[in-house]
Amino acid sequence: MTLTAQIPAVRKGRTTVLHPAEIKASPCELLGIVGPNGAGKSTLLRSIAGASCPVARVTWHGEVLPPRQIGYLPQAFQVSARLSVLECVVLGRRERLGWRVTPQDLADSAAVLDLLGLAHLADRPLESLSGGQQQMVLLAQRLLRQPALMVLDEPTSALDLHHQLKILSRLRAHARERSVVVVLALHDLTMAARFCDRMLLLHGGRIAACGAGAAILTQERIGNCWGVEPEVLYTRDGAPVIVPHLAEART
Amino acid sequence: MTEPGLAIGGYARRIRLRGTAVIAAALALCVLVLADLVTGPSGMPLAELNRAFWAGPGGEDRAAAAILWQIRMPQTIMAVLVGASLGLSGLVMQTILANPLASPFTLGFSAAAGFGAAVSILVGGITFLPPWVETPLAAFAMTLAAAGLVYAVARLKGSQAEVLVLAGIAVLFFFQALQSLVQFMASPEVLQQIVFWLFGSLLKASWTSVQVSGAILAICLPFVMRDAWNLTALRLGDANAASLGLNVDRMRRRSLLLVAALTAGAVCFTGTIGFVGLIAPHAARSAVGEDHRFALPVAALMGALILVAASVAGKLISPGAVIPVGVITAIAGIPMLMTVLITLKPTGAR
Structure with missing residues (x-):
């Protein structure tokens, strides 16, 4: 470890x-x-x-x-900044940005957006995006920091x-x-x-x-922790699939 | 072109547009400065202004030289400096407090300056300084005292935006109450002087005030501009800015002190001038967005534009007795503020 x-x-x-x-x-x-x-x-x-x-x-x-090596993304909330998506991602390099954004920083930011399938949103205002899209843009920003x-x-x-x-x-x-x-x-x-x-x-x-997921997600443990009656099924490769039911709905 | 290539092209286009907006605002300010210089109770056509300018303060036409160099030019330059300082202060304040209605008035800085000036006028002479030094000095000191109070609360309770806004409102009411007390105690003659100071007027401008306000702006400006990226990051909310490595609390406190110095430098000579610090940032954001590399200079230019325009309007409306700019900005500011309130989008960004 x-x-x-x-x-x-x-x-x-x-x-x-x-x-x-x-x-x-x-x-x-x-x-x-x-x-x-x-x-x-x-x-x-x-x-x-x-x-x-x-x-x-x-x-x-x-x-x-060091804190710089930890990339933290808090829970989703609406951001209302008047910035384009690309400008928001570039901020991931905040500490090293000079007065002019270098072509390398721009290219890296655009590449991260492309990687997440967001390149088509690059020129859109951040405030016009849905909560989910904003969440992905902020994730792109964290990925750019490479912590x-x-x-x-x-x-x-x-x-x-x-x-x-x-x-x-x-x-x-x-x-x-x-x-x-x-x-x-x-x-x-x-x-x-x-x-x-x-x-x-x-x-x-x-x-x-x-x-491992398969080991800890047992019917009993899920029932105890979440207060539900789950069905735990398994895919062909052994991954558990949880189908929860409300305890009172079953009685 | 690939999608990343298109994205970079879009960014470059956006930057060019913002650069154009900065230049357009600067050019508009130059035109208004000229308009302010040629406007006044005694009139002065452009050709005469040109002659008086190149002849200098000791030019042969003594009347023209005195009007331009001793009266109009200090007032116009002061309008530019005060407007720029208030515009910058307003934008920084709105950004660090995540509150579109924040301005030097929200935190009570201007009320504090007014109280300082009122006390100085009421009990003038205790410092053995001439009144034209003592009153601005008292206004400056009280503005810093107000900032100190808000800063102390920020140190004790953390620098969250809500805490700062509430502390600022408390400071505002406190100094307004003290101001009322001083006015109540003052004789009718002194009260008249206090009220005139509180109007906010460029008539008090001189080369000394230009030098002091100019020096404060020149000292603060590099520090404010150095934080351009940090302020932009703060618009993503405290948690996001902190996760980008920004020490949000420290930056808020630093910005608060810069705003206090800029506001004190602006209002200590001219009196309280409302709405410029509130409206200029909104105009800047509408023009160039919230990339603070551009929003800061445009807010400063917009502040200067508003105040110089108010100065021109004050002279044109009442050529015989110039209306104080504070009155003009307050009257014009209310419909502008209502427009801002109506068009304001609900925000969730913290």
């Missing part, structure tokens, strides 16, 4: 919303964080990203990872099925190509199990289970 994040306890008032934990991950890995609402997923990601106190101690090969660790809070929450598949495939390819770690929170357990190398199940602010 190359990446280690030591998570401190996080309290809100008298309630401990996240208990101390240690998370390890290897380069090229997609680590999915799953759990019901209020389990502490966003708190955990913000702590790893250094976006809120207390901040996790994140090391990469034993060295503390060693990407921390993404529900990056597919506003996307349709096609774009969910596209973005998760791209993230997996990015992790493999650049030898980086991608930690992402997802609500769709089937998608998480299909694309993530490992999953970390959070419940009540504690890590309830960690491992």
Whole structure:
């Protein structure tokens, strides 16, 4: 394991919303964080990203990872900036931008947009895009920064099925190509199990289970954590497909 | 052409358009500056203005030299400097507070300047400085005090936009109340002086005020422009800007101090001039968007344009007794503000 994040306890008032934990991950890995609402997923990601106190101690090969090497994408919200999509992506290079944007920075930004299938939106005003499109543009911005660790809070929450598949495939390819770690929170357990190398199940602010999707997404565990009665089916390649049912609907 | 190639072409076209907008605003300002110089109670045709300009302050035509070099030119240059300072302050404030209705008035900076000037006029002479130095100095000091109060709250409670806006509103009411108290205590003659100061007028401009306001603008401008990319990033919301490596709290506090200095430099000699800091940023954003490399200079140019236009209007409406620019901007600003409110899009960006 190359990446280690030591998570401190996080309290809100008298309630401990996240208990101390240690998370390890290897380069090229997609680590999915799953759990019901209020389990502490966003708190955990913000702590790893250094976006809120207390901040996790994140090391990469034993060295503390500088904030510049962590690309954090918060949960989706509407952005109303009067900027074009390309201008927004270029901001991913904020620290190194001079008065004039270099042709290289522009070409790299356009290439990232192309990679996510967004090149046709490059000249559109950011504020005219849907929430899902804005989410993808901001993801493109993070990809342009090429951090060693990407921390993404529900990056597919506003996307349709096609774009969910596209973005998760791209993230997996990015992790493999650049030898980086991608930690992402997802609500769709089937998608998480299909694309993530490992999953970390959070419940009540504690890590309830960690491992491959097929191993941790058992009927009993899903029932306990989410309060549903799931059917767990398996595809030909062994990936679990979760079909949830409300407990009261079955009685 | 490939899609990435088209995207880069679109970006280049956009940049060219924005460059053209900057040049057009600068040219429009030059025309208005000329119009302001030839307008006035004593009149001065363009040819005479030209002669008086090239003859210099010690030209043979003493009357023309005095009118141009001692009265009109300081007033016009002051209008440009004050307008530019207020335009810049307004844009920076609206960006760091993520609030399209923010301006130096929202945070009470102008009310503080007014209170400082009112106190100086009421109890003048305690510093043994001449009134023309003491009053602007008191206005300047109070503006910085107001910024200090907001800054202290920001240090204690964090620099979130909501906290700063609420602290600014508290400062605004506080200094307005103090201003009313001073006016209540003042004799009718002193009250008249205070009210005249509060009008916001370029008639108080002199070469000294031009030098001081110009120096403050010249010192602050590079620092504001250095933050152009940071301000642009902040428009994506605090969380996104922070994840782009920006220390949002530190930048907000730094910007607050720059805005305080710019506002103090602008209003300490001319009095409170409303709406320029509110309208100029909206005009700039409409013209060049929110790439602050362009929005900042255009906001400064728009601020200058509005104030010089108000100065020309003040002289044309009442040639005998020039109407203070503060009155003109307030009257013209209200329909502009209503337009902004009506056309304002609901925002979710933080």
